[in-house]
Amino acid sequence: MQIEMTQPQTIPIYPAFDKLLPIENFYQSIISNETLATLQQMPANSIDLILTSPPYFLDKEYEDDKTFMGYLSKQTQIIKECNRVLKPTGSIYWNVAQTVQENEILPLGAMFYSIFKNVGAVGNFYMKNWIIWHFEGGINCKNRLSGRYENLLWFVKNKENYTFNLDEIRIPSKWQQLGDKRCNPLGKNPTDFWVFEDETEKELAFLDTENSIYEIHRIANNNKKEKTNHPCQFPEKLVERVIKSATNQGDVVLDIFNGSGTTCKVANDLQRNWIGIDKEEKYCKVAKLKIENNLQKVVKNNKIYFTNLEETTEHLTLFERDEPLQSHHSGL
Numbered sequence: 132m133q134i135e136m137t138q139p140q141t142i143p144i145y146p147a148f149d150k151l152l153p154i155e156n157f158y159q160s161i162i163s164n165e166t167l168a169t170l171q172q173m174p175a176n177s178i179d180l181i182l183t184s185p186p187y188f189l190d191k192e193y194e195d196d197k198t199f200m201g202y203l204s205k206q207t208q209i210i211k212e213c214n215r216v217l218k219p220t221g222s223i224y225w226n227v228a229q230t231v232q233e234n235e236i237l238p239l240g241a242m243f244y245s246i247f248k249n250v251g252a253v254g255n256f257y258m259k260n261w262i263i264w265h266f267e268g269g270i271n272c273k274n275r276l277s278g279r280y281e282n283l284l285w286f287v288k289n290k291e292n293y294t295f296n297l298d299e300i301r302i303p304s305k306w307q308q309l310g311d312k313r314c315n316p317l318g319k320n321p322t323d324f325w326v327f328e329d330e331t332e333k334e335l336a337f338l339d340t341e342n343s344i345y346e347i348h349r350i351a352n353n354n355k356k357e358k359t360n361h362p363c364q365f366p367e368k369l370v371e372r373v374i375k376s377a378t379n380q381g382d383v384v385l386d387i388f389n390g391s392g393t394t395c396k397v398a399n400d401l402q403r404n405w406i407g408i409d410k411e412e413k414y415c416k417v418a419k420l421k422i423e424n425n426l427q428k429v430v431k432n433n434k435i436y437f438t439n440l441e442e443t444t445e446h447l448t449l450f451e452r453d454e455p456l457q458s459h460h461s462g463l
């Protein structure tokens with residue numbers, strides 16, 4: 132059912148719910164709670180798209196799994212719940228990089244593929260694409276090649292009946308740009324290898340001009356306009372491509388590891404219904420401000436502060452970050 136969208140001005144952050152609720156009760160809100168428990172409170176067959184990036188077992192500040200097997204077992208339970216809450220025509224896009232255990236790379240994409248294919252009695256998942264997306268910047272490894280890609284695994288519940296709006300995500304082809312009239316005027320299929328334009332130059336202009344070039348380099352990736360206090364954000368352009376291709380206006384988009392709320396912000400801008408879940412309240416607060424277009428980032432005295440637009444630079448206490456943010460690949 133397509134619902135009429137109203138652009139929310141104030142995004143609620145809810146704690147845990149204690150009973151199964153109609154899915155509409157969750158629309159346009161962030162739930163600050165454990166993913167598994169929250170999914171268990173959602174009705175079956177109610178979500179069109181789950182786009183998410185789980186923790187990678189990299190010992191980030193928000194990770195609490197003690198063993199790798201325990202981590203995989205928890206993710207398996209969550210993936211089963213994802214199968215239940217997705218509509219029969221639904222899609223799930225699962226973003227992972229590699230993880231490292233005792234100086235050995237573990238290919239999380241391959242491990243998750245086998246989990247998705249073995250969710251058992253709840254229902255099937257079928258892979259439609261294994262997307263590789265390339266990024267610049269990150270840790271420079273000394274004893275192996277530096278990691279510069281992540282994996283976006285796209286699964287559907289019904290391999291014959293799912294949403295894929297190719298025309299919404301076509302990109303200009305070289306021949307088209309050279310004026311070849313035989314080309315599709317809407318552009319070409321963007322393929323399963325994604326590279327997004329490096330917008331660093333444009334983003335540098337965003338920085339406070341008081342800052343020296345030295346400081347700009349020291350904070351590395353932090354100069355990106357999109358960056359918040361979260362260490363592992365999705366690029367907005369990646370999210371936009373997925374949401375445009377996998378949903379229509381009024382559909383329901385869920386991010387079960389919502390972080391700084393990139394999925395929800397883009398879904399909101401594209402007039403989709405959306406729901407975000409994250410157990411860390413500090414990320415939920417930033418996500419709320421980001422979706423409300425009320426997030427201000429200020430660089431002052433070599434520190435980065437996140438606050439709402441009403442705060443003055445004298446009162447930058449809301450979300451302070453004084454260390455360089457790390458990429459997904461720290462520790463590799």
Ligand SMILES: C[S@@+](CC[C@H](N)C(=O)[O-])C[C@H]1O[C@@H](n2cnc3c(N)ncnc32)[C@H](O)[C@@H]1O
Binds near residue numbers: 183186409
């Ligand atoms: C890789 S980050 C997602 C970042 C997000 N894609 C963004 O653009 O900001 C994973 C997020 O999952 C959250 N998280 C980890 N384990 C969780 C759990 N068991 N329940 C709820 N949230 C969890 C963390 O707090 C973290 O913000």
